[in-house]
Amino acid sequence: MKSHCNDAEFAEALLAGTPPAHVAECEVCRSEWEALGGAIGSFRQTAHQDAERPASFWTAQRAGIRSRIPRRAMAAGLRWAFVSGLFLCIFAVMLFLPGRTSKAPVSTNTASATKPALDDDALLRQVDEAVTDDTPPAMEPTALIASEMNSALSKGSQDQ
Amino acid sequence: MSATLQPAVVAGTVNAQGLAEEDFESIVLAHQQRIYRLLLTLLRDPDAAASLTQDCFLRAYEKRHTFRGEASVGTWLTHIAVNLMRDHVRSRRQGFWKKIFQSGNSSDGANEEAVSEAVADAHATPEQQVLAREQADTVWRAVSRLSGQQREVFVLRFSEEMPIEEIAVALDLSVGTVKSHLSRAVAAVRKHLKETYGEIALQRR
Numbered sequence A: 001m002k003s004h005c006n007d008a009e010f011a012e013a014l015l016a017g018t019p020p021a022h023v024a025e026c027e028v029c030r031s032e033w034e035a036l037g038g039a040i041g042s043f044r045q046t047a048h049q050d051a052e053r054p055a056s057f058w059t060a061q062r063a064g065i066r067s068r069i070p071r072r073a074m075a076a077g078l079r080w081a082f083v084s085g086l087f088l089c090i091f092a093v094m095l096f097l098p099g100r101t102s103k104a105p106v107s108t109n110t111a112s113a114t115k116p117a118l119d120d121d122a123l124l125r126q127v128d129e130a131v132t133d134d135t136p137p138a139m140e141p142t143a144l145i146a147s148e149m150n151s152a153l154s155k156g157s158q159d160q
Numbered sequence B: 001m002s003a004t005l006q007p008a009v010v011a012g013t014v015n016a017q018g019l020a021e022e023d024f025e026s027i028v029l030a031h032q033q034r035i036y037r038l039l040l041t042l043l044r045d046p047d048a049a050a051s052l053t054q055d056c057f058l059r060a061y062e063k064r065h066t067f068r069g070e071a072s073v074g075t076w077l078t079h080i081a082v083n084l085m086r087d088h089v090r091s092r093r094q095g096f097w098k099k100i101f102q103s104g105n106s107s108d109g110a111n112e113e114a115v116s117e118a119v120a121d122a123h124a125t126p127e128q129q130v131l132a133r134e135q136a137d138t139v140w141r142a143v144s145r146l147s148g149q150q151r152e153v154f155v156l157r158f159s160e161e162m163p164i165e166e167i168a169v170a171l172d173l174s175v176g177t178v179k180s181h182l183s184r185a186v187a188a189v190r191k192h193l194k195e196t197y198g199e200i201a202l203q204r205r
Helices: A007-016 A021-025 A027-050 A055-096 A104-132 A137-159 B007-011 B021-043 B046-062 B073-091 B098-105 B110-119 B126-144 B148-158 B164-171 B175-204
Strands: none
Touching (some): A021 A027, A027 B126, A027 B148, A055 B021, A055 B046, B021 B046, B021 B073, B021 B148, B046 B073, B148 B175
C-alpha cells in the first residue's frame, strides 16, 4: 500500500483542484484533504467577504481616482515648466555674469581701437602745426642762430 | 472618460498600442473590487488597501501607453498592485502583517464576529460556522508567517484563483518558481493546521 500523501502531492492536487488518487483508498489522507481544502476554502470565502463594500465605497473610489488624474497631469506640467524656467535662469546668469572672459576682449578691443584714434588726431595736429609754421622743423636751429645774430647786430647799432 | 468599453479590453485581450483614455473608467469599474480585495488580503489594512487601489489605477493611467496587451489587463493591474504593496510594506515594515495577529488574538470579539459572519453559510449549523471560522483563522495565521513572495503566490492562487501562468507574469517569476512557492506555502498551511488541531483531530474533520 502507498504511504500517505506528502506536501508536494497535496499542493499539486490543490492546484489541479482534484484530490490525489491515493485519497480514494486512504481514510487518513481523505480526512486531511478535506480539512485542507475546507480550510483554504474558508480562507478564500473570508477574504472575499472581508473585501465586500457598499456601492457608495466603489463610487467614491472612482471619484477619487478621477479627481487625482488632472492634478497629476498638472503637477507633471508644472514640473516641466519649473525645469525649463530653471534652465533659462541658469543660462541668463551665465550670459550676464560680470567678469566673464567673453566680455574682457570686447573692452580691450574698444580701448585699443580708441587709443590709435586719439594718436591719429595728435599726429594730424602736429602735421597741421608744422605745415602752418613758417620755419620747417629741420631749419629751426639755423633760424634761431639767424635771429640771435640779427638781435646782436641791432643791439650793436643801437649802442653806437 | 466614457463608461463603455469593448469586452475584449475588459477581458484583457486588447492588442492596441496602449489603452485608450476613454477605456480607462471601464477598466476601473471592471477591476477595482478585485484589486482592492487583493490588497486587503495581502495587507489586512482597509485604509491602505483603499489608498493603494487608487494609486494602482493612477499608475495604470499614467502608464496606459506602455500597455501592449502581452498580458491581460487584470494581470497587468495585479503586477502594478503587488509592486505598490511591496513599496508600502517597505516603507511601513514594522507594522506589516501585525494586524492579522491582532485580529486573530483580539479579545473584543469584533474580528471573530467579522470572520464568523464572513464564513457563515445560511444553511450551515452553528457548529459548522464555528468550524469554518476556526479554519479560516488558522489559514490566516499560517499565511501571515509565510515569506512575502510565498504569501503573494498563495493569495493570488487560492483567494484570487489566478492561473499559475498569470501569477508568474504578475510577479515576474518563472512558472517553476511559482509552483515551488505554492508547494512550500501549502506545506506551511498544512503543518500549521496539524499544529493547531493535532493529527487526530485533523483526521476526524
